[in-house]
Amino acid sequence: MSRIFSGVQPTGDLHLGNYLGAIRNWVRLQDDYECLFCVVDMHAITNWQDPAELRANTREVAAAMMASGIDPKRNIIFNQSRVPAHAELAWILNCVARLGWLNRMTQFKEKAGKNRENASVGLFAYPVLMAADILLYKATHVPVGEDQKQHLELTRDIAQKFNNDFKKELFPVVEPLIFGAGTRVMSLRDGTNKMSKSDPSQQSRITMTDDADAIARKVRKAKTDPDVLPGSPTGFAGRPEAANLMGIYAALSDTDISQVCQDFGGQQFSAFKQSLADLAVAKLAPIQDEMRRLMDDPAYVEGVLADGAKKAQAMAAPILAEVRETVGFL
């Protein structure tokens, strides 16, 4: 059976982009793949995190995964820092990856911003840790959004160089799994920026913990343009906000964007926004109820993470041993 590794950073409130672009798709994968779903807390600390919030966010991400339908009995759900093999393999792969490769990573440039000299070494080496996450389990497939494609290419380069350097086909070639509708949810305040946990504006995102009032308010205030909604996707040219809101509707209702255009084309944004808010509330409410129930039982959530870590550790151990032997560690 093919094996999948996927991660979410516990860096803040999960939002609709994380749900529609990642977690919801993972739920669908669990029937066809052996899956490891990881709360990547070691990635999170590449930017400073408040320790208490990091712990709470780690539990929240695990709760969101389970509340969305990921079954902890059939899949491995764990937090990365509980399996030290991630850090160990990352170091070995740091010695395989080339500085020039990392210098080309666009996400580092975006996240480091103008103050590059002040970014952590961890933020720069982030893609190597991601390669280690995947290769530690010899994962064959990784579900990725557009923004992570470059990092996955790097994982393939690192794996190939390792195999070449040591003349051994140790690591498999990892394939991306790219999803269709809802892969990229954009900010409600600016349809050209992606919805993100770290956007300073709360209004830019619908979070997995927003109540019905907050969802309705954020959708009502979402940026739009003065025209009526287009009757077909060709009408999205130069209208990123219309494309985003109608795309969210299509993803939430599991319909084609063309169908949404047919149903709402010619209408004012105000009427459509009411339907979108109602749909978002209806889809998120059962997940939120279950999330709240799980968050009220932190011992259960931590038990799932600890149990998952044990299974992950057992899966990683022979692969790491093979790597250590190959590299020449006694």
Ligand code: AQP
């Ligand atoms: N806006 C988005 N649309 C679709 N998918 C998204 N993902 C994130 N934002 C969107 C997907 O969610 C998964 C987990 O992402 P992550 O937590 O590892 O970090 P990220 O991609 O950097 O997400 P954020 O929310 O923007 O966090 P911050 O602000 O901390 O950087 C990934 O599969 C990602 O593609």
